[in-house]
Amino acid sequence: MFEYVNKEYIKNNKFKKTGLEYEEHEQKSYRLSDEQIQSLGIDITNRKAKLMKKISMIACEKFNGDYNIIEVKCNIGVSAMRKYLKGTRNMSRAALMRFCSGACITVEEAQDLFILLGHALDPKNNLADAIVIDNIKCKEGIEILYEECEKNKVLKDVFK
Template identity: 30%
Template sequence: MNKEKLRMIENMEFESTDPVDFKPHEKRHYRVSEDDLEGMPSAPDDNQAELRERIIEIFENVFEGKKTLVYEKCDIDRTNFGRYLKGTYGITKSNLVKFILGAKLSHDEATELLILNGTPLCPTKCRFDYIADLAITDGDELDDFMEELVKYGCKNIASKSVL
């Protein structure tokens, strides 16, 4: 990670520290009521379907279809990842960033996945997003990214005890 850019974080003001991560099974209901949803286009569901297809493709190509590799390289719980693959749960922004870093995706690929998820990075507004953007741009290791998050005041997103 670019340490010089990361040190700039100390002089920056953000609207938030961490992304808002709702539980995956609650994600579709957290913002608007059923009445609010009437008449809205179905694009978010289409985006989620496309996102799921892209993640399955990456899962098969990069991780050889093994959830244990996703757990080892991305620190994503195998059960939750399996539920995501089946379409039972959505994927949180934190887990998607961990997946991106673990799979060593390019910044363009990462941006596409985050936009499809409806959770693009806003590095000027959110401290987590700033650190995530630097980590993705520089191709950092997941453990280094998670350590930097905690070091700069974000919540610990590690699911296994690596920190």
């Protein structure tokens, strides 16, 4: 999946979007509809609960459920991560990008999480998605993710 995405592709491709700015301005046009998600063979019943369950399983598997390790590896604060997993706070796309990068999961696993969030990864049109996919494929971690975003002038504030 996304075999063509690498640093050379990122350097040479012309992207329609550079970062996650559409979350605030044009969210409706980029969010997958329930029908689109169902067409991918995903049951949308309790989508948010399924997302939190998958994230929780990954957190237990990769970090032994230790919120402090998640904070270091993914740059997601302990309090925020607890709220995400309890469902009292919705996980942002940027937070999910950081989680996927820090957890060293596969691109396929990341794509499943993003689809459950409602925004499939789109490396053909979105530079931030391409950077995250390359980071996940290369298992480079959160520090390199930030460096690549800065180098490619992706909106830095979305990765706070």
